[in-house]
Ligand SMILES: [Zn+2]
C-alpha cells in the first residue's frame with residue numbers, strides 16, 4: 657500500500673524532525689509482519705483479510721440465537737441502510753453481518769485493514785491516526801475493538817500481541833534474539849579486532865600502535881591514525897563493558913531515563929548512545945532496529961516527554 661504521510665504532522669505530538677521522518681520511512685520500508693513470530697504470521701495475515709472482507713460478507717447465522725434459518729430482509733442502500741439487513745426466522749431479530757461483533761460501531765471500514773497492518777508493523781495508534789486521517793479518539797476505539805475481534809478470531813495471536821503491548825513483557829522472538837546475539841558478538845569483535853583496514857583510504861597496510869586498551873593504527877597509505885571505532889557510529893563511545901547490557905535494555909524498549917538509572921549513565925550520554933546504537937544496528941540488523949523502535953514506542957505512554965529515537 658502507498659501511505660501518505662506528510663502534511664499530517666500537525667496532529668502529531670512529536671515535532672517532525674528530520675530524524676523522525678527517517679524513522680517513519682525506515683519502519684514503512686520493513687516487511688509488515690516481521691515483528692511477529694514466524695508461526696503467527698499466517699494468522700495475522702488472515703486476520704487482516706478478515707477485517708478487509710467481513711463488512712461486505714454475508715452472515716451465516718443469527719448473532720442472537722445462532723439459528724441458521726436467516727434471510728435477507730432489507731438490502732443495503734434501501735431505507736438508508738449501510739449494510740444488508742437480515743431477519744432471523746427463529747427469534748425474529750433483525751441484524752447485519754457486524755451485529756454482535758466488536759466491530760459493529762466502527763465506521764470507515766476501508767481503513768480497518770490498513771490500520772491493523774500499520775499496527776502490526778509497529779506504528780503507534782496516534783501515528784496511524786495521522787496516516788489514515790482519523791481522529792486519535794477513533795484510533796483508540798478501533799484499537800480496543802480490533803483487540804477484541806482478534807481475541808475472537810485467534811486466541812494465540814491475540815495473546816502474543818497483547819503481551820507485547822504491555823511493558824511487563826519483554827520476551828523477544830527467536831529471530832530478534834538471534835539478531836541481538838549477532839549484534840552483541842559484532843560489538844565484542846570491534847573491541848578485539850587488530851587488522852582493520854583504514855576507514856579513510858581503504859589501505860590494508862598499517863602499523864598497530866597500541867592494542868592494550870584499544871587497538872590504534874597508523875595507516876601507511878594516507879598516514880592518518882585510526883582505531884576500530886573510527887568513522888563508525890560508535891566512535892568515541894566509551895564504557896565498552898556496558899554495551900551488551902545497554903543494547904539489550906534498548907532493544908526491549910527501555911527509555912533513556914530508565915537505562916541511565918540502571919547503568920549509571922548521564923542523560924546526555926543515554927541520548928547519544930540511543931542514536932548511535934540504532935545507527936549501528938540498522939543497516940546490518942534491521943529487524944533489531946525495527947523491534948527496538950516498536951518496543952520503545954510501546955513504553956512512551958509510561959514515560960512521556962522523550963522524542964522518538
Ligand atoms: Zn435468532
Ligand SMILES: [Zn+2]
Nearest residue numbers: 854857875878
Ligand atoms: Zn589510510
